[in-house]
Amino acid sequence: MIGSGIFISPKSVLLYSGAVGPCLLIWVACGVLSTLGALCYAELGTMITKSGAEHSYLLESFGSIVAYLYSWTTVMVLKPSSFAIIALSFAEYASAPFYPGCTPPVVVTKCLATAATFSIVTVNCLSVKLASYVQNIFTAAKLVIIAVIAVAGIVMLCQGRTEHFSNAFETSSVSLGSIGLAFYNGLWAYDGWNQLNFITEELQDPHRNLPLAIIIGIPLVTVCYVLINVAYFTVMAPSELLLSPAVAVTFGDRVLYPMSWIVPLFVVFSTFGSANGSCFTAGRLAFATGREGHMVKILSYINLKRFTPAPALIFNGLLSLLYIIPSDINTLINYFSFAQWFFYGLTALSLIVMRFTRKELHRPVKVPVVLAVLMTLVSFYLVLAPIIDKPEIEYVYCTAFILFGLILYFIFVHKQVTWAHNMMRPITMHLQLLLEVVPPEKFE
Known part of the structure; x- marks a missing residue:
């Protein structure tokens, strides 16, 4: 969960919330909402122990079409573009020390982001254990910088640096739409609370470890994020932070000098680890959708020697490289x-639906249904509020792209047009030979 978001989102959350008090409350609320969502996913993940997270749950509850639209949108845009943004954040912080006082050239950040993407995809293709080992190392590194900033902020508070917290709730009026946008930016930092559900099949004892990771991990991240924002406000007025x-x-320049160099260094570690986690789970989603026939079958194949979903990982990496090319993709992601x-x-709603339609399924973890209802209502508020408050044509473009998936579903999944499958057969064969991959059923 901890990646580039906590180092990027604070400005936007403050901008849309209007003051220090509402800003901190939104960070807490984002943590609570992430926890509610993850608890709902814990029931779904232990009830349907298939990798692929939302795709698997939507398939079971609403059928093939809804699951396909999710996989189409996520595999083609959301996952690779998120990977690209994190890689670009890594590149910006990694190149900044070499260009003091000025912005690093675009070509440098693009090349660094490309190199990071290539390295991460390679690691994940080589070994699941190696990818997990890399994740553990960089998780430890990101916790170090979180602890440094949080402890420094507590020290500043103890020294009486509380002037920016006085009149914390004096703010200009905010709209429902601006609150939604503040949540969008805060939740970007929390994004990843559902990542374990993408690899449920690879977890040891998921019935125990999945809810345990949620109960321990997300509240811990929430406390860290709130402490970091408090630390920022001990040394910066809201206007300075913006x-x-x-x-x-x-913050590092004002508090940690002459050791301020550790901040960009450990942010680099944090973003690299976050990008590795994004690649790890995105590959599993592409694998799951390929296995269900919602993407080309080659994406569901596994390397014969290394037991990694190499085609899915490489496909996600190539799409990410395409999103790195434009000068700014943050608007697209917003x-x-x-x-x-x-x-x-919709996934939270699927939990409610399956309480009535799939009563026979074993539920090792069973959450109160009111949590799923609350998660559903809040999610649809976050969808509708910014659009109603400030309707823009880009939302129409995004909706049209999602619905375009219906055409592809009709041609390639529902009708299974013969010429399309005949065209893919020799391509699949050559890719199998090149990547040394076989269908997953070969391992059963």
């Missing part, structure tokens, strides 16, 4: 966030 090009770096939360709400 003007800061990199909030964590500004407009597709409403699609992400639409599917989160």
